[in-house]
Amino acid sequence: MARKIKCIIVDDEPLAQSVLVKHADQIEQLEVVAVCANAVEAFGHLQDKNIDVVFLDIKMPKINGMELLESLDTLPLVVFTTAYREFAIRAFELDAIDYLLKPISLGRFMKTISKVNRYLMGTDSVGNEGNEKKESQTGKIPNDSGILYIKSNRKILKLDLNDINYLESLNDKVIIHTCGGNQISTTQRIGYLAEKLPKKQFLRIHRSFIVAVDKVVAFNSIMVEINGKELSIGRNYRSHALETLQIHSDQ
Incomplete structure (x- = not known):
């Protein structure tokens, strides 16, 4: 049996919540882990790396959906759910995988889940809009070995x-x-780019820095040096970063 796709629903409208929950109940593979009425409530759930996808409303009180998304370094796949068409371009700039306009039909919801499943299976890639000049005819940016494609x-x-x-x-x-x-x-988030970069070649040392390991000329417990620039090692990244850098320096 295929593993469950774990999701959370973030919407301040009870009716919209109930529609999404009802649709999710129709899909055996989908598991709703939490239903949140605002972005603050959702923030805690989004720290759970086991969440696969978030269905996120845009217009909510205090913190809207896009502001929540921009506040996070790493996050699951994002599907925006909204009654407003005008945010679509910005949504895809933030690497949302889909943009659902309310009222959301079961058929349209199922199409989104199929897309989510393809991303999780690794047969599609996030943030590849069909109107970018260098995409292939399938709408996907090529993923050649040794190459990173970015939007700029x-x-x-x-x-x-x-x-x-x-x-x-x-x-x-x-x-x-x-x-x-x-x-x-690029407007693509660092957490998204971290997932695209090969782990053997690149190392996250701080919420704001990813370094090419072979370009590090010196390091200590609080910083690395690359091309004369000292970059801080974040406390939460220190143990793994130092272990990786030490292994590389011993080779």
Whole structure:
């Protein structure tokens, strides 16, 4: 039996909550872990790495759905559920995998779950809109070995992984610092990019930094040095980062 797809529903409207719960109950593979009435309540559940997908309303009191999404480093797959069409472009810039307009039919909901299942099975990739210039005819950005495709200035850029020194999360963007001294900006979140980068080659050392391990010229318990730049090692990342860097330095 296939494992359950665990989800949470975040919506301040009881009727919208009940519709999504009813639809979810029709799909045996889907398990609703929590139903949240606001973003603050959802925040705690989103710390659970076992959550696969969140159905997220946009217009909610205090903190809206997009603000919640932007506040998180790592998160599950995101499906926006809303009565408003005008947020669609921004939603996909935030790498949402789908955008459901209320009222949501069971058929449309099932189509979304099929897409979620493809992502979780690794047969599709998040954030690949069909209108980007360098996508294949299937609408997917190629995932060649040694290559990272990123969205920057309304284009898809192809980066050689060997040309990357480190990635820096800065405000609402990520800056990719290259060996040639270029700085490439993207609105894709650092948590999403961390999942795309090969773990043997790149290391998350801080909520704001991912480094190319072979570009590290020096390190201690609180920082790494790359190309004359000292980058802090975050407390929550320190143990794994130091272990990885030590192993690499011993090779």
